[in-house]
Structure formats: structure tokens, C-alpha cells
Amino acid sequence: MTRPFSGRKDGLSLSEALPDRSLFALVAMMGFLAALTLAGASGARALSARWSGGAAQLLTIQVPDANAPLAAQGGGSATTTRVQAVLADLASLPDGTEVHQLTPPELARLLEPWLGETDSSALPLPAIIRVKLPPDASVPATLEQALSTHVPGTIMEHNARWGERLRALANSLLACAGLALLSVGGIATMITGLATRTGLASRKDIIKTLHGLGASDSYIAGRFAWRTATLGFGGGLSGTLMACLPLLLLLQMAAPFASVPLTTPERLLPQNWQALANTIPSDMLCALALLPFVAAFICWFTTQVMVRLWLLRLP
Amino acid sequence: MIRLDNVSWRRGKKESGPVLAHLSFAVPQGGFRWLLGPSGAGKSSLLSLLHLENLPTDGQMTILGKTVAQDEKRAALVRLRHRIGMVHQDYQLMPDLSVADNVALPLRLQNRPEDEIQDEVHAILKWVGLGERVDVPATRLSGGEQQRTAIARAIIHRPGLVLADEPTNALEESQACRLLDMFAELSAMGTTVIVATHNESLVRRLERPFLFLERGRLVEEGDAQA
Ligand SMILES: Nc1ncnc2c1ncn2[C@@H]1O[C@H](COP(=O)(O)OP(=O)(O)O)[C@@H](O)[C@H]1O
Ligand SMILES: [Mg+2]
Numbered sequence: 353m354t355r356p357f358s359g360r361k362d363g364l365s366l367s368e369a370l371p372d373r374s375l376f377a378l379v380a381m382m383g384f385l386a387a388l389t390l391a392g393a394s395g396a397r398a399l400s401a402r403w404s405g406g407a408a409q410l411l412t413i414q415v416p417d418a419n420a421p422l423a424a425q426g427g428g429s430a431t432t433t434r435v436q437a438v439l440a441d442l443a444s445l446p447d448g449t450e451v452h453q454l455t456p457p458e459l460a461r462l463l464e465p466w467l468g469e470t471d472s473s474a475l476p477l478p479a480i481i482r483v484k485l486p487p488d489a490s491v492p493a494t495l496e497q498a499l500s501t502h503v504p505g506t507i508m509e510h511n512a513r514w515g516e517r518l519r520a521l522a523n524s525l526l527a528c529a530g531l532a533l534l535s536v537g538g539i540a541t542m543i544t545g546l547a548t549r550t551g552l553a554s555r556k557d558i559i560k561t562l563h564g565l566g567a568s569d570s571y572i573a574g575r576f577a578w579r580t581a582t583l584g585f586g587g588g589l590s591g592t593l594m595a596c597l598p599l600l601l602l603l604q605m606a607a608p609f610a611s612v613p614l615t616t617p618e619r620l621l622p623q624n625w626q627a628l629a630n631t632i633p634s635d636m637l638c639a640l641a642l643l644p645f646v647a648a649f650i651c652w653f654t655t656q657v658m659v660r661l662w663l664l665r666l667p
Numbered sequence: 668m669i670r671l672d673n674v675s676w677r678r679g680k681k682e683s684g685p686v687l688a689h690l691s692f693a694v695p696q697g698g699f700r701w702l703l704g705p706s707g708a709g710k711s712s713l714l715s716l717l718h719l720e721n722l723p724t725d726g727q728m729t730i731l732g733k734t735v736a737q738d739e740k741r742a743a744l745v746r747l748r749h750r751i752g753m754v755h756q757d758y759q760l761m762p763d764l765s766v767a768d769n770v771a772l773p774l775r776l777q778n779r780p781e782d783e784i785q786d787e788v789h790a791i792l793k794w795v796g797l798g799e800r801v802d803v804p805a806t807r808l809s810g811g812e813q814q815r816t817a818i819a820r821a822i823i824h825r826p827g828l829v830l831a832d833e834p835t836n837a838l839e840e841s842q843a844c845r846l847l848d849m850f851a852e853l854s855a856m857g858t859t860v861i862v863a864t865h866n867e868s869l870v871r872r873l874e875r876p877f878l879f880l881e882r883g884r885l886v887e888e889g890d891a892q893a
Contacts, residue, residue, distance in 0.1 A: 361764055362761070362772060362775065363762070363763050363764045557759070558761060561759040562772075562776070564718060564720055564753060564759075566773060566777065567745075567776050568741075568742065569745075667719060667720070667721065667739075
């Protein structure tokens with residue numbers, strides 16, 4: 353049995369009517385762009401997920417005059433310091449909450465860039481408390497209010513506010529990536545359409561003869577579509593492979609921000625491909641692997657529609 | 668069985684008059700008809716209707732027992748075309764294919780098994796006298812060889828209807844006679860044959876019923892050319 357639509361001796365000579373060069377190269381460029389866009393989209397998505405996931409659970413609380421005794425308010429014990437009072441209040445947060453008061457050395461390290469090596473014990477530094485809520489918990493809405501009335505001057509920073517903004521940014525990046533992908537797909541469709549039209553024009557008489565000899569629309573459309581789909585697949589594959597080099601470089605630069613520690617640059621050698629591959633998000637890997645098939649489908653579908661419409665002029 | 672009832676055909680929209688007007692005739696299965704008339708009378712146009720390259724703009728046409736509606740399903744037309752063989756005036760061979768591959772086309776388009784195709788092609792090429800030219804590219808053939816290739820392609824799938832447009836133009840006298848014998852033989856085997864020509868001497872050689880066209884109209888239908 354001969355293969356369905358390729359290599360048939362029917363005189364269409366599609367390798368000449370639809371030459372590899374133009375369509376293949378253009379689809380390869382589209383594939384390249386699409387691969388980069390996909391990588392960007394996948395990165396934005398990962399960051400968005402991390403920000404919305406992690407940041408919302410973090411609180412930073414500053415307590416000025418930490419070691420001063422809490423101004424007696426009702427029945428409070430006179431020996432309670434302000435920071436102890438805040439810590440006591442935080443104990444009521446849901447189970448699994450991590451509460452950590454920065455130790456003087458930690459504080460010093462945090463402030464070093466601003467204060468240098470000076471002895472900071474003389475400065476009236478506030479106490480800093482880091483609170484990490486368990487993943488499914490949220491900050492009680494009344495917490496900030498309660499803390500500042502109980503221990504006046506306490507400042508609560510909720511990282512989620514930043515997270516919101518960053519996530520909005522990431523989402524708009526994602527939307528841009530989506531639009532870019534749509535444009536790339538649209539351009540690929542147009543390129544395929546033009547190539548098909550040229551091919552049809554150059555094979556007009558041969559198609560008419562074939563039609564008269566009893567070739568069905570699906571045969572002729574299939575022959576053209578098989579050809580453009582093959583070129584599209586090759587182009588998409590080359591474009592994706594070409595995009596891999598810049599993507600690997602980007603991935604390296606992004607590595608410090610990734611949760612999985614990546615190798616140092618000089619160790620980015622074959623024995624570390626495995627480690628590197630592990631840092632590539634799996635959804636991006638899937639999308640990249642699908643790219644040649646999507647390119648082939650776009651070419652196939654466009655050509656099918658164009659040829660079938662063209663054939664309607666013959667009864 | 669071929670039957671036309673008041674069939675008219677115009678090229679494109681209404682910008683010009685009909686190329687064929689009010690044609691009515693019938694040809695029984697296995698019948699032979701000369702299609703005669705001066706140049707420009709519409710012989711090629713009528714053959715294009717019978718070959719379903721164009722559909723009538725008016726009237727009713729029945730080809731091989733099937734009435735062809737104006738909005739006939741495309742798949743039905745394809746099936747019907749598989750039962751028709753056509754020799755075009757300009758042969759319409761595929762320039763990139765060899766003689767054998769050209770002739771094999773109708774069978775390949777019907778998805779016949781390849782070994783069967785090879786046997787049929789060699790047999791028919793021997794019959795039309797091209798047994799030695801099997802692998803020659805179509806572009807390297809002489810006019811007569813191209814014409815015989817086109818004829819072989821038109822009959823290899825044993826169609827019920829064979830149409831030929833000026834098929835003897837490029838043939839020498841002896842080959843033309845051979846071709847006429849071939850058409851007579853096909854007709855005797857039950858194939859309907861319609862041959863357009865303006866070659867009077869040819870017609871006198873094979874006395875068969877004729878249809879005479881003039882300016883798109885059927886002006887005479889007779890048993891044999893006087
Ligand atoms: N491609 C064409 N475009 C427009 N008119 C055509 C075309 N071919 C033929 N005609 C016209 O159609 C009429 C019928 O032509 P045709 O069927 O080829 O006649 P015949 O085969 O008897 O010589 C003629 O008037 C001819 O001028
Ligand atoms: Mg003619």
C-alpha cells in the first residue's frame with residue numbers, strides 16, 4: 353500500500369509547487385517566536401503562582417520600644433514587655449503558624465547594608481517578628497487593629513499587598529504572551545494561505561486534469577495539506593530547537609529566582625543536563641514539544657480549507 | 668445511456684449568449700456517435716458537459732443512467748467521472764510523469780492495488796503500440812505518442828463512456844485507422860463512444876450515426892454521413 357497522500361505519482365509535483373525554502377523558513381521563524389513567547393508565558397505563570405502562593409502567607413511585624421514594659425492596661429502584669437505582649441497575641445493565630453522574632457545578630461545582618469559594622473546595640477531598634485501562616489490560613493482581618501490597640505505603635509506589614517500587585521503584573525504579562533501567540537498563529541495561517549495560493553496557481557491545469565480524471569476534493573486537498581503540514585512540522589521543529597539556546601541562557605539567568613537551586617554557570621555541562629532539565633517547568637516543556645505539531649496542524653488546516661474552497665470552482 | 672433534454676450551457680454568468688442551446692438527443696449504451704460541426708460550433712463544450720467538467724445551466728442531463736442535478740453532490744460526480752474516459756484535444760498529460768505513470772492515473776485515483784495497476788498499464792500500452800516507451804517522460808514524446816498515451820489513459824479503467832476531442836489530429840493515416848478500429852471495438856464491447864472531429868475523410872471511413880452542431884445548436888442528427 354502506498355502512503356495516503358505523500359509521494360504519489362500524480363503529476364502534482366508539490367515539492368516544486370510548494371518549495372521547502374519559503375514556507376519552511378517562515379514557519380521556523382514563527383516557531384522560534386512562539387517558543388520564546390511560550391517560555392515567557394510559562395515564566396510569568398510560575399512567578400505569579402509563587403507570589404500568590406507564598407507571599408500572601410507572610411507577615412512582618414515591627415514593635416518599637418520592644419523591651420519597654422507594656423503600659424498597664426487593665427489587669428496586665430507589670431513585668432510584661434511590649435514585644436512579649438505582641439508574641440502572646442500572635443499565639444492565638446491558627447495552628448501551624450511559624451512566629452519568629454529576629455535575634456540581634458539577624459537584625460544586625462539585615463541592617464548591615466545601611467548601618468555598616470557599627471555597634472547597633474546603642475540604637476533604639478524595633479523588634480522584628482516574622483510570621484508565616486500555614487498555606488490554607490489567612491490573616492485575621494482584626495489582627496492589625498487588635499495589635500495596635502493592645503501595643504500602641506506596632507506596625508504590621510502584609511506582604512500580600514505586594515503579592516497582589518506582582519500577580520497582576522504577571523497576569524498582564526500572561527495576557528500579552530497569549531496575544532503574541534495568537535498573532536504568531538495568525539501570521540502562520542496567512543503565510544500558509546499565501547503559499548497554498550501560489551501552489552494552486554502554479555498547478556491550476558494539473559489540478560483540473562486530475563479533477564477530470566476522478567480525483568476527489570479530499571484527495572487533492574489532502575495532497576496539498578500533507579505537503580504544507582510536513583513543511584510546517586519541520587519548520588516548527590527547527591524554530592523550537594533554535595529557540596532552545598536562548599531559552600537555556602535565560603533559564604540560567606533566572607536560576608537564582610527559581611526554587612530549585614541550579615548549578616553554577618561553569619558547571620552547565622553535559623553531566624548537568626539532567627539537573628538543568630529538572631529546572632525547566634514541565635508545562636513549558638510540554639508546550640515546546642507540542643509546538644511542531646501545532647504548526648503542522650495550522651498548516652494542514654489552512655491548506656485544507658483553501659484548496660477545498662478553490663476546488664468549488666470546478667463542479 | 669446518455670440523454671440530454673433541452674440542455675443549454677453558458678460560460679460564466681449572463682454576459683454572453685449560451686455556448687450550447689436547447690440540445691436534445693440520446694445515445695444508447697454501447698452506441699457510437701460522431702460529433703461534427705465547424706470549428707467554434709461547440710463540440711468541445713458539449714464534450715466538457717458530458718465529462719462533467721461543466722454542468723448544464725438549463726435542461727436535464729443523464730450520464731450512464733444517472734441524472735445529474737444542477738447541485739449534484741460532489742462525491743457523486745467523482746464516482747461518475749470514474750466511469751468516463753476523456754481524450755482532450757491537448758492531451759493534458761502530466762509533464763512530470765512517465766508514460767506508464769500517466770496511464771496509471773485513473774486506476775491510482777481509484778485506489779487499485781499497485782500490482783494490478785502495473786499489469787493493466789503494460790497490457791494497454793502494448794495495445795496502443797507504446798510497449799517500448801513505458802518509462803519515457805511525457806514531455807519527450809512525439810505528438811502521435813502523446814495522443815496514444817492520452818487514449819490509453821482514457822480507456823485503462825474500462826469506462827462506460829469514452830469521449831474524444833479531435834483524437835486523430837496528430838496521427839498518421841495508418842494510426843488513425845487503427846484508432847478508429849479501437850473505438851469500434853470499444854463500442855462493440857458495450858462502451859458508449861462519442862468522437863468529435865471535423866475530419867470528413869475520417870468519418871467516411873467509419874460510417875456511424877452522427878450529431879451535427881452549428882453555433883451551439885444541434886442542426887442535424889443522422890444515421891451516417893451522406
Ligand atoms: N476558453 C474560452 N473562453 C471563452 N470562449 C470560448 C472559450 N473556448 C471556446 N470559446 C467559444 O465557445 C464557442 C464554442 O467553442 P468550442 O466548444 O471549443 O467549439 P469547437 O470545439 O466546436 O470548435 C466558440 O464560440 C468559442 O469561440
Ligand atoms: Mg474543439
